[in-house]
Amino acid sequence: MDLLHKGWFTEFSPDDLERMKNEGNVKQMKSDGVVMGGAWPGQAFSLKVKEVLFHQRSDYQDVLVFKSYGNVLVLDGIIQATERDEFSYQEMLAHLPMFAHPNPKRVLIIGGGDGGILREVLKHPEVEQVTMCEIDRVVIDVSKKFLPGMSCCFSSPKLNLYCGDGFEFLKNNKNQFDVIITDSSDPIGPAESLFGQSYYELLRDALNENGVLSSQGECPWLDLALIRNVYHEYCTPIFPVVHFAVGSVPSYTSGLMGYIVCSKSKVLPSESAWLHLSLIAHMVRFNRRLFANVRYAQSAVSTYPSGTMGYIICSKSDIDVTVPSRKLTDDGVVNMNLRYYNSELHSAAFVLPQFIKKVWKSL
Incomplete structure (x- = not known):
């Protein structure tokens, strides 16, 4: 068709x-x-x-x-x-974990071939090296040609670009990274493996002692079962801190996107809860077995299904990822050229509507 x-x-x-x-x-x-x-x-x-x-x-x-x-x-x-609203997704998925960590020097991005997450990560002067694992070289080349505002940092000397399978890369890199950001497509076909417990175990092992993980966490309106499973079954058992945040992405279905943020220390963004509440809950459940802290955040992305995006944030230690470790001043927001993220929004993204909180309490 x-x-x-x-x-x-x-x-x-x-x-x-x-x-x-x-x-x-x-x-x-x-x-x-x-x-x-x-x-x-x-x-x-x-x-x-x-x-x-x-x-x-x-x-x-x-x-x-x-x-x-x-x-x-x-x-x-x-x-x-889309060039109209990409910053709302990129800034939330990147800056929730980056500002949750006190000194992020080594960062791993899995996926993100359009370059938007890389652009946001390199706004942090603390960063010394960024490794990106993108399996599809065509996505990188096309983004360089047609999405210059997103792909503007591929020439950075701080970037180590690996074109290959992120799953295989993780198996050979243990205790290497302060922050890992996994920017994957939905769990259909080849991307299904990036929403399973074995993948999150590899992510945990690749983080250093105080590392923070951020993963796109689907939409609570659509994927709550998946989010619940990842949050409670996978992240919570292996991370001391797991949080879920939500933000607006207008071009995504339902207009929301969720983010799961986990921390190996006690500090933490996933799909849209409007569409995927059962999926989100599934993701949260297994992450609670892997991480000390698992939380869920969300934001608006107008062109995503349902208009929202979720983020799963996991931590290997028991830090409070809902509070930024490094707070931005108004001048800092301007200097980093941020159009969506700020320190107040960081904490607000983890404030969830009652129908999602009810599911969390039942897990």
Whole structure:
């Protein structure tokens, strides 16, 4: 089925799209083999296309860039970033863990081939080295050409770029990083392994003693079962501190995005709770077995399904990640050219609506 039709791009839930194509294998989100349902069934999001700039299949996925909300990056039919609102996602996923850590010198980014997370991480003068693991070189090359505002830091001398499987990279790097940021797509197909307990165990082991982990944590409106599982089953048992934050991403389904933040010391962002509350809960549950602290945050991203994005924040030690270890002044916000994140919003992102809190208490 052509997602570009009469000058419009339409983003369907992968399971709905497979049904419309009359294909037998309906794409469902999974965590450790457990089916968590469709991504955002029964919903669709459309953008008017001014011009198709790039469309090609890489060795791993379908890559599309078109002009609409600025330039828009789409992977396998799902919007990853638009120039209009990308900063709301990038700043929350990066700065929640970066400011939770008192002195982040060595940072690992898994995924993030568009360069946005790298750009935000390098705004911190404490950073001495950033390692990025991106499996798809085409995403990096396309972003350099069509998303210059996001990919502007690939030439940094602080960057060590590894084009390969982040899962394999983690197996060979223990106790190396102060902060790890995992910027993955939804848990469908190849990305399913990045939402399982074995992956979070590798993340924990790659962090140093006081390390902090941040992971996109789906939308509470859509993925609460997955978030619950990651938070309580995977993160909480191995991190002393686990938090969940939520922020706005207008171009994502439901308009929200969640972030799970974990800390190896007692200090902590995931999908949208409107769409994936069961998935989020699943993620939170297993992370509580892996990390001393697991928390969930959220923010708004208008072009993401449901308009929100969640973040799972995990810590190996018992630090309070809901409070930034380094607080920004107004001048600091200006100097870092931040358009979404600030120290007050850092703490506010972890204040969750009652329907999510009720699920957390039941775990």
